[in-house]
Amino acid sequence: MREITTDVLVVGGGAAGLSAAAEAATAGAKVTVIESDLQLGGQLIKQTHKFFGSKDEYAGTRGYKIANILLDEIDQNKKNVEVLTNTTVTGYYIEDQMFTAMQGEEEYFRVKAKKAIVATGAQERLIPFPNNDMPGVYGAGAVQTLMNVYGVTPGKRVLMVGAGNIGLIVSYQLMQAGVEIAAIVEGASRIGGYWVHAAKVRRMGVPILLQHSILEAKGDKVVTGATICGVDDHFQPTCEQKEIDCDIICLAVGLTPTTELLFQAGCEMQFVPQLCGYVAARDRTMRTSHPDFWSAGDAMGIEEASAAMVEGRIAGHSAAASLGLPVKKENFDEYWKRLDHLRAGEVGEKIRAGIGKVMRDKWEGR
Amino acid sequence: MDLIKDHPVLDFKHNAKVEFTFDGSKMEGFEGEPIAMALHANGVRIYRETPEMKRPRGFFCAIGKCSSCFMVVDGTPNVRTCITPLKAGMKVETQHGKGKVPLASE
Numbered sequence: 001m002r003e004i005t006t007d008v009l010v011v012g013g014g015a016a017g018l019s020a021a022a023e024a025a026t027a028g029a030k031v032t033v034i035e036s037d038l039q040l041g042g043q044l045i046k047q048t049h050k051f052f053g054s055k056d057e058y059a060g061t062r063g064y065k066i067a068n069i070l071l072d073e074i075d076q077n078k079k080n081v082e083v084l085t086n087t088t089v090t091g092y093y094i095e096d097q098m099f100t101a102m103q104g105e106e107e108y109f110r111v112k113a114k115k116a117i118v119a120t121g122a123q124e125r126l127i128p129f130p131n132n133d134m135p136g137v138y139g140a141g142a143v144q145t146l147m148n149v150y151g152v153t154p155g156k157r158v159l160m161v162g163a164g165n166i167g168l169i170v171s172y173q174l175m176q177a178g179v180e181i182a183a184i185v186e187g188a189s190r191i192g193g194y195w196v197h198a199a200k201v202r203r204m205g206v207p208i209l210l211q212h213s214i215l216e217a218k219g220d221k222v223v224t225g226a227t228i229c230g231v232d233d234h235f236q237p238t239c240e241q242k243e244i245d246c247d248i249i250c251l252a253v254g255l256t257p258t259t260e261l262l263f264q265a266g267c268e269m270q271f272v273p274q275l276c277g278y279v280a281a282r283d284r285t286m287r288t289s290h291p292d293f294w295s296a297g298d299a300m301g302i303e304e305a306s307a308a309m310v311e312g313r314i315a316g317h318s319a320a321a322s323l324g325l326p327v328k329k330e331n332f333d334e335y336w337k338r339l340d341h342l343r344a345g346e347v348g349e350k351i352r353a354g355i356g357k358v359m360r361d362k363w364e365g366r
Numbered sequence: 367m368d369l370i371k372d373h374p375v376l377d378f379k380h381n382a383k384v385e386f387t388f389d390g391s392k393m394e395g396f397e398g399e400p401i402a403m404a405l406h407a408n409g410v411r412i413y414r415e416t417p418e419m420k421r422p423r424g425f426f427c428a429i430g431k432c433s434s435c436f437m438v439v440d441g442t443p444n445v446r447t448c449i450t451p452l453k454a455g456m457k458v459e460t461q462h463g464k465g466k467v468p469l470a471s472e
Contacts, residue, residue, distance in 0.1 A: 036429070036430045036449060037429065037430070037449055038398070038399075038400060038449060038451055048375040048376060062375065064376070086449065086450075086451065088430065104450065105442060105444075105445050105446065105450060106442070123427065123429070123431050123432075124426075124427055124432075133416075133421060133423060133434075134421075134422070134424075135411040135412050135413070135422055135423060135424025135425075136411060136424065137426070138424075138425070138426060138428075139426055139427050139428070139432075141427065141428060141429060142425060142426060142427055142428035142429075142448075145403075145428040145429070145448075146403060146406060146428065147370060148376060150378075150396075150399055150400070150403040150407075151369050151370045151373075151376070151378035151380070152367075152368065152369060152370070152403050152406050152407045153368045153369065153370055153407075154406075176373060176374055176375060177370045177373060178370065178371075178372070221412060221422045222411045222412065222422070222424070258431075
């Protein structure tokens with residue numbers, strides 16, 4: 001079996017991974033980025049809206065254009081960066097300190113890396129209801145991929161489940177693509193996402209039904225409709241039911257970190273509800289309890305792309321430093337200043353509480 | 367193909383158009399774009415049938431993680447069609463059950 005070697009393996013070429021790769025490569029590390037998708041950019045390339053946050057993380061710039069900025073930075077350091085797309089890291093074998101990877105569906109090879117940065121992002125959550133496996137029930141990310149990356153019309157009429165930022169933004173993006181939104185249902189009694197996103201879809205006449213959820217997907221072999229219902233304060237269905245005509249049921253019911261590699265590496269893991277699942281304990285350099293493993297972005301807790309990019313910078317900076325490469329301490333301090341700024345105030349309260357549970361001052365035995 | 371015509375923000379650039387087959391029917395798609403997207407653009411929604419309950423499945427996550435879009439491509443089963451690039455002349459088939467890996471002698 002073929003084996004490749006590298007200084008820093010970055011698993012995942014999205015917001016966090018690209019930032020980490022750019023940072024480590026600029027410091028002089030030989031970096032290999034492995035991305036399972038056909039192109040780099042992760043979720044950034046699916047976003048048509050202008051980002052919030054701070055100027056340093058490109059606030060005011062549309063998501064897909066931010067991806068281009070990061071790709072340009074990688075390109076400037078291309079002598080240090082090898083990019084493998086359509087390639088999936090399939091496992092880490094701790095006893096051999098070896099990664100296995102798969103190019104396409106057939107060709108397997110091994111990867112030996114001095115340091116690893118796990119930037120595997122997140123995966124979509126599913127909620128239970130009859131026929132939730134029926135063709136036409138799609139994750140919000142999948143709908144974005146169809147329409148914003150490949151220009152394919154997802155369907156004619158969509159029921160959106162979830163009024164968090166993703167549900168609201170994807171609803172607006174669907175309307176940009178000429179698709180009708182039947183309704184947005186949200187189990188909670190308040191809108192989870194930012195008010196500006198909610199206001200945008202409301203102005204376009206889309207009903208946001210709070211304390212409502214999906215009871216069942218309807219259809220013979222593919223989705224042709226849905227039954228929605230009111231829910232009480234304990235999320236139990238009330239007798240109020242309504243039939244909706246739709247050919248797509250789009251689930252925007254949350255994400256959970258993708259952490260298999262961190263588990264395989266034996267990293268100390270902890271379930272943190274505020275970060276939406278199991279995440280690795282980390283120090284301020286984004287290093288995990290495994291001395292050669294860093295992680296950044298949604299893999300370390302569901303947050304926004306802006307924060308993922310800064311965490312990626314910190315991880316790349318620190319992995320390069322651990323290789324003995326010259327890095328500027330003031331950059332590290334600057335990145336933390338940005339993170340603190342992004343997580344300030346009421347909106348960052350949940351994230352700060354979650355991170356507080358897994359942030360370590362030092363590691364035992366090190 | 368059912369593609370987005372006017373988009374207020376995005377300008378879609380596609381690769382060359384190629385032909386492929388789905389369960390024997392001729393279809394068109396763009397070379398190098400995922401098979402699942404080409405099928406969706408051609409109106410195909412059912413990609414496989416589950417082994418036990420024989421339930422239809424389409425695509426779900428589109429990032430190669432959920433297994434929902436497994437199909438038989440050029441004889442190979444369990445291909446993640448959402449992240450496998452389309453090539454000219456590909457033979458794409460609905461997967462029934464677990465799929466059978468062809469032996470070297472076949």
